[in-house]
Amino acid sequence: MCGIVGAIARRNVVPVLVDGLKRLEYRGYDSAGVAVLAGDEIRRVRRVGRVAEMENAAHTEQLDGTLGIGHTRWATHGGVTEPNAHPHVSNGLIAVVHNGIIENHEAKRAELKAAGYVFTSQTDTEVIAHLVEHHYRAGHDLYAAVKKAVRELTGAYAIGVIARDRPDELVCARMGCPLLVGLGDGENFIASDVSAVIAATRRVVFLEEGDVGLLTRDDVTITDQGGVVVERPVHVSDVSLASLELGPYSHFMQKEIHEQPKAIADTLEALVDAGFQMHLFGHKAGEILPHVRGVKILACGTSYYAGLTARYWIEAMSGLPCDVEIASEYRYRAACADPEHLVVTISQSGETLDTMEALKYARELGHRWALSICNVRESAIPRASDLVFFTRAGAEIGVASTKAFTTQLVALFALSVLLGKQRGRIGAADEARLIDELRHLPGSIQHALNLEPQIKAWSERFAAKNDALFLGRGLHYPIALEGALKLKEISYIHAEAYPAGELKHGPLALVDEKMPVVVIAPNDSLLEKVKSNMQEVAARGGELFVFADLDSHFEESDGVHVIRTPRHVGVLSPIVHAIPVQLLAYHVALARGTDVDKPRNLAKSVTVE
Known part of the structure; x- marks a missing residue:
């Protein structure tokens, strides 16, 4: 839900922003907008409805600039109206786009109103714009102003910020919501999803919790939650543009349903070659899985149903008890934890907030080991887990999950067999038979x-x-x-x-x-x-x-x-x-x-x- 894209370049970035927002449409949204620095002013276009409507308005208004931010909004605070659409601008000086929810926005809104700031929307995001301006006016240092502002925020956020009189700076920050930096040649980008920048660059840096980034056209500086300058690893994305296009299909859901034989075959590739081996779940699997005495699965929606299916497999094949819980419920109840029960989180995106928070809660309760089953590399939940199995479904654009679900089932089946194998309940003949059945699964x-x-x-x-x-x-x-x-x-x-x-x-x-x-x-x-x-x-x-x-x-x-x-x-x-x-x-x-x-x-x- 909600999508962010931003760019600083030596060319007009409006086409980049619009293209990025179109590639983020699959995330779900009800309004869209862009803001660019044009000369000595921030110009903004927002529209309720599809990105195409906003694109037409931007073309009509001849929007042009080398620094800008864009957003697709899924309404949380405030209704689906143009004043509530992003980007939000504070007194023509600061423009902000934001994913997430600021939990202390009401208190901050009251403080800022008392300081003379006028609010024109019902959103929590406008609080961020005014708060950044408040700190920016004190020192005219945008990077420092954003750092100060986010320290006052409680909740989850990924933000992109530009200022009217800082034409060479794009600032971003993340806490609880995904955000990445795309590295170009004489241009740099921010996005909530690699698909938004894949047409411009494949070299990306995934921001960690609490990171704040400063982008110029030729450089990127990142500081961590403690204010220390850090180097985050550069990854070369393997997402293909073809996977983001419809091709001969009428809808992405139809395309993704028909991609399931290949997605399952790709996910099974290492398994059918090597058998059910510990290393399939990460280099620590050999140290952890033999000591597991039970399994607790945490997930939401379709992933939860994958977990319910896995419970039958795990208990039948391994003899281990298995509980499956809706992540958004588990995190708010007084649960009993057994440190020797493996926590398994399932998330297509690896950024599902309820599942991530449920994992944190499980750790707080004393669970020692966590395994993530996920379709997106370098996402938050796998990084917070000891073990990981990456499905190879490829990009899933349709909101209704299809190939992510069936590849999750394949991963969970592999886990079930491996647990049964290491507990002596599945022998060599059974393993060979199951591998053969998996080999024929794409055909079925x-x-x-x-x-x-x-x-x-x-x-x-x-x-x-x-x-x-x-x-x-x-x-x-x-x-x-x-x-x-x-x-x-x-x-x-x-x-x-x-x-x-x-x-x-x-x-x-x-x-x-x-x-x-x-x-x-x-x-x-x-x-x-x-x-x-x-x-x-x-x-x-x-x-x-x-x-x-x-x-x-x-x-x-x-x-x-x-x-x-x-x-x-x-x-x-x-x-x-x-x-x-x-x-x-x-x-x-x-x-x-x-x-x-x-x-x-x-x-x-x-x-x-």
């Missing part, structure tokens, strides 16, 4: 993708519905949860998921001819139980949409529609069955005409509470 995913025409035909029946129910049992209950989440996220149909055995304990009251019921029904040990639950639905006039395996022996009839995936793939079945529910949500959303890649009210990278 492709077979599931080939069901798209049949699923698209179903979508027309769903488009007019207002509610839906998803059912699954055992390993596939979390996939039912994920299917319901996907449908509500992008089609805005209210959807719920339940373990199929719980149907008679309440949800059955909702079932009638208007309520489509989606059932995940693979040919596993619980199939006959699921069939009984389906009879309960059919007896109440409910319409059943069943995702089954080729050998599940379901017969279609009035009110019972069946789509069969290929052969049952055993314990890997949840990964395969995730594909049909993704495709169903996508095509129902298309049929209803919603914005598939940028659903209302949602953001890709959730860096606020």
Whole structure:
């Protein structure tokens, strides 16, 4: 959510800012704006709506400058209005863009009002702009003013700041929200995501917590939280421009659904070559994993459902107890901690604030070891963890997670097998069999993708519905949860998921001819139980949409529609069955005409509470 881009160069930076903001659109936003230093004034253009509207306004107003900042805002403090859009300007002297939430903004607002500052927005960000100006007027040193200002802020922030009379300086700072510096030739950049600057440079520096940076056209200076000048490592990004373009697809979600065979194959590459080895989870894994006596998984949203699936694998394969908790709930309860339980955090971006804070809380409670499963290198959560498994899903642009989810499942499966192996519960023959099954997984995913025409035909029946129910049992209950989440996220149909055995304990009251019921029904040990639950639905006039395996022996009839995936793939079945529910949500959303890649009210990278 929210995106930042900034640039200082010898060329007009407005096209750079606009291009960067377009590449950040996937993060979720409701307004956009840019501010540039033009001559001896700060000129600003802001618009509610899409970046394209702001771009047209900037073109009409002939915005031009060699120093500037831009922002896409996802509303938190204050409604979706132009006065609340970023950048915020203080008395024509200071311009600021900001991601995050300032928790003490009300107290600071009162202080600044008493000092004579006039507020024109409802945002916490305007407090930062006035506070920087307050300190800047005392010494006309922008870098020092930003350092003083951020020391007075409580909360999370990533900020970019320019001043009217400092044409050769761009200042930035971060605490709790991601921010990086892009290094160019005679030009430098800031961004909340590498995708915003990848067209200009691949050389990036990731700021650490509490860092404040000063950028000129030829140099970058960074001081840490203690005010000491530091050198942060330079990384060469491997994000490709092709991964940020739609290519032949209509939407990024569609593209990313179809990229899953490759994403899974890439994530599995080292594993199928070397087997289930400790080093896959980092150089300390051999020291830590043999001593683990339990697992606690912390995650949010789709990643939480990946964790719920992993609980079945971990307990069955390793015999270790496994708890799965919603990160935003865990961090606020008096939890009991066992120091020998491994904390596993799951986050596509590696910057999910609730998950990061939950990890910090787990450390405070006494957990000794932490493992991160993440798709973004050099992000905050992996840096705070002892062990890490980087999935290789590539850039995921669509807000509704697809390939990040299935590659997380692959990583969690690998962890489950490794824990079982080192506890003597999985032998060499079992390991060889599981590696062979993983080797065939991308092909099974492709077979599931080939069901798209049949699923698209179903979508027309769903488009007019207002509610839906998803059912699954055992390993596939979390996939039912994920299917319901996907449908509500992008089609805005209210959807719920339940373990199929719980149907008679309440949800059955909702079932009638208007309520489509989606059932995940693979040919596993619980199939006959699921069939009984389906009879309960059919007896109440409910319409059943069943995702089954080729050998599940379901017969279609009035009110019972069946789509069969290929052969049952055993314990890997949840990964395969995730594909049909993704495709169903996508095509129902298309049929209803919603914005598939940028659903209302949602953001890709959730860096606020």
